[in-house]
Amino acid sequence: xxxxxxxxxxxxxxxxxxxxxxxxxxxxxxxxxxxxxxxxxxxxxxxxxxxxxxxxxxxxxxxxxxxxxxxxxxxxxxxxxxxxxxxxxxxxxxxxxxxxxxxxxxxxxxxxxxxxxxxxxxxxxxxxxxxxxxxxxxxxxxxxxxxxxxxxxxxxxxxxxxxxxxxxxxxxxxxxxxxxxxxxxxxxxxxxxxxxxxxxxxxxxxxxxxxxxxxxxxxxxxxxxxxxxxxxxxxxxxxxxxxxxxxxxxxxxxxxxxxxxxxxxxxxxxxxxxxxxxxxxxxxxxxxxxxxxxxxxxxxxxxxxxxxxxxxxxxxxxxxxxxxxxxxxxxxxxxxxxxxxxxxxxxxxxxxxxxxxxxxxxxxxxxxxxxxxxxxxxxxxxxxxxxxxxx
Ligand SMILES: Cc1cc2nc3c(=O)[nH]c(=O)nc-3n(C[C@H](O)[C@H](O)[C@H](O)COP(=O)(O)OP(=O)(O)OC[C@H]3O[C@@H](n4cnc5c(N)ncnc54)[C@H](O)[C@@H]3O)c2cc1C
Numbered sequence: 001x002x003x004x005x006x007x008x009x010x011x012x013x014x015x016x017x018x019x020x021x022x023x024x025x026x027x028x029x030x031x032x033x034x035x036x037x038x039x040x041x042x043x044x045x046x047x048x049x050x051x052x053x054x055x056x057x058x059x060x061x062x063x064x065x066x067x068x069x070x071x072x073x074x075x076x077x078x079x080x081x082x083x084x085x086x087x088x089x090x091x092x093x094x095x096x097x098x099x100x101x102x103x104x105x106x107x108x109x110x111x112x113x114x115x116x117x118x119x120x121x122x123x124x125x126x127x128x129x130x131x132x133x134x135x136x137x138x139x140x141x142x143x144x145x146x147x148x149x150x151x152x153x154x155x156x157x158x159x160x161x162x163x164x165x166x167x168x169x170x171x172x173x174x175x176x177x178x179x180x181x182x183x184x185x186x187x188x189x190x191x192x193x194x195x196x197x198x199x200x201x202x203x204x205x206x207x208x209x210x211x212x213x214x215x216x217x218x219x220x221x222x223x224x225x226x227x228x229x230x231x232x233x234x235x236x237x238x239x240x241x242x243x244x245x246x247x248x249x250x251x252x253x254x255x256x257x258x259x260x261x262x263x264x265x266x267x268x269x270x271x272x273x274x275x276x277x278x279x280x281x282x283x284x285x286x287x288x289x290x291x292x293x294x295x296x297x298x299x300x301x302x303x304x305x306x307x308x309x310x311x312x313x314x315x316x317x318x319x320x321x322x323x324x325x326x327x328x329x330x331x332x333x334x335x336x337x338x339x340x341x342x343x344x345x346x347x348x349x350x351x352x353x354x355x356x357x358x359x360x361x362x363x364x365x366x367x368x369x370x371x372x373x374x375x376x377x378x379x380x381x382x383x384x385x386x387x388x389x390x391x
Contacts, residue, residue, distance in 0.1 A: 004058070017073050020049060021080045029081035032213040032361050038162055039213055042084050046117065051088040053115030055094050055249070058373040060111035065117040067249060067311040071256040075304070078260025079267070082363045085215045085260070088159045089253045091124030094167040097123070097185060101233045101242045110165075110187060119189070121163035124154040124219055125243055131156075132241060132376060134169065135179040139221065141170040141186060146228050148172075148186065150221040161203050161215035164191040168221070169243050183239035185232040188224065200224040210362030250371045251324040252310050255331030258367035259303035262331070262338035264361040266296040269342040272357075276347075282361050285343070292341045306330050324386045325384050329377040332367035339364040 005013075024045060032039050046052060056062025065073075077085045095114045098106055113119040130136040139152025150170060159164060168186050171285055178347025181228035190201050197203060202220040228234075232242050270293060273284035283289045306327040339360040343350035346357050368374045 001370045004064070005066060005069060010072075013065075013069065014072055014076065016049070017076050020045065021076055025077060025079040029083075029359065030353075030356060033083065034212075034353060036207070036212045038215060039084055039087075040162075042248045043117070043120075043162070045085055046084075046088055050115075050139070052091055052117035052168070054088060054122060055092050056111050056115045057099060058097070060107060061115035062095075062111070067252050068308060068315055070318045071252050071307050071311050072336065074253055074256035074261040074309070075263065075266070078257040079264035082257050082261050082367075083211050085253075085257055086158050086211065086214045087120075089250075089257070091120055091163065093123050093250050093253075094121050094165065094187075096249055097167050097232060097242050098247045100186065100245055101185075102187075103234050105229070106187070106232065106234075114165075118166045120159065120228075121165035122157060122159035123191070123243070124157045124166045124188075126156045127153060128155050131374060133244065135183070137169060137171060137183070140174070141172050141173055141184060141226070143172075143228065144225075147225045148231065149225040150186065150188070150226060152221055154221075155181060156206070157219045158214060158216045159182070160190070160215050160217045161205055161220050163215075164195070165189050166219070167232070167241050167242075172239075176237070179375055180240035181237050183243075185228045185239040185242045187228050187232060188221075188226055189230075190219075196311045199222065210359070210364075210388060211366050212362075245370060246285040248310075248320055248324045251328035251377075252307060252314060252320075254367050254371040255303065255307045255310070255327035257322070257326075258332035258335035259300060259307060261335035261360050261364045261367065262296070262303060264359065265338040265342040265357065265364075266293070266300055267334075268355075268360070269293060269296065269338075271344045272349075273345055289345060292323045292345060295337045295374070296341050297339055299330075303327070303331040303334040322381055324376045325372075325380050328371060329374050329381070332364075332374060335360075335364040335367050 042185040050063050053062030054065050058064040074085050098110050127137050141148040141150045166188050168188050170184055172184040173182030200222040204218045206216050273289050274282050276283045283369050308319050310323035313323055342357050343361050349355055350357050
């Protein structure tokens, strides 16, 4: 994070992203989404724009953007097409784990390559039997000389097919009590110099309702050898802490993706409501439609303000798990609400793949699930509330 970004810089970078979104992202969204085709050209453009290093410190070659600017970028991209924001979001969550918890040598080894996009990836936490309850993971890493041997299966892992590195949460002590003290995190470079997966790593792409075009896969590790120097922080037992420590920024990201969907769906609905006529007038002149548009626009603004509040605290190095949780909960629900209402405004045409709105509808729900489900967000918020106001 850096305070070297002035308001002028911020406007410049947002303007640059806006142009990229309108010229390069929006025009290809429909085709790539419908064909579930990875947007390789966008990933290359992201390298040039510096997005793979957006939140990585400038000393490691990144832009060192504060969360407040980064969230605006994410919202802008997601307002046109949410999926590509996952290419750099998940990657930056991995980078943030290294930057926060890695040794100096690990930061110097990985972050400059991550900032350029030479090394690209995400985080591999979830397993078939363990999503919310991460302490129940079964993937193991066993020390063997100056290496560890990883065995296990991860699921729903974003960027695992087209990327080449993953932050993998494993168990290094199966008997630890509490269980999270037996977890560790490894940086696994998954491919060799020719771009082939290393021996023992099998990656299978999953078919999804939405968030298409971006690779989300099952990843199996069979006797995969990783240098001990890739253990984040070079200390066993802190993997869970490393994973959840990045959640504040992760939740601000997801909030921005949800709010972006909400904004994009609202913009489409505002336009369509002026074009479509029933009973001799544009449907935007019917009060039933106006009530929807009024509610949608208000939710977009409320989500934006919650994100700004959480990001401002994050940038000031203040604890903001409650604010980030509120932003994530509200922003993602706003995405679902606005996409749903926009579907109703489009009437039967909402069901046509000719229109973009069906994509927003399919993409929105994911934001309620990722980075801690919205059920968990409300439980975390309530626990903090009770802690703060104990009687
Ligand atoms: C498209 C996609 C991409 C993803 N990308 C990644 C990725 O890159 N890396 C990664 O590691 N994971 C990824 N995930 C996985 C995602 O993080 C998990 O799906 C999520 O954490 C929920 O876990 P689960 O699916 O196992 O649900 P479960 O944990 O089984 O939860 C099921 C339901 O029970 C509720 N629940 C669970 N425990 C409690 C409780 N204590 N109290 C109240 N309610 C509870 C949940 O809120 C939910 O409603 C991705 C998922 C999807 C769909």
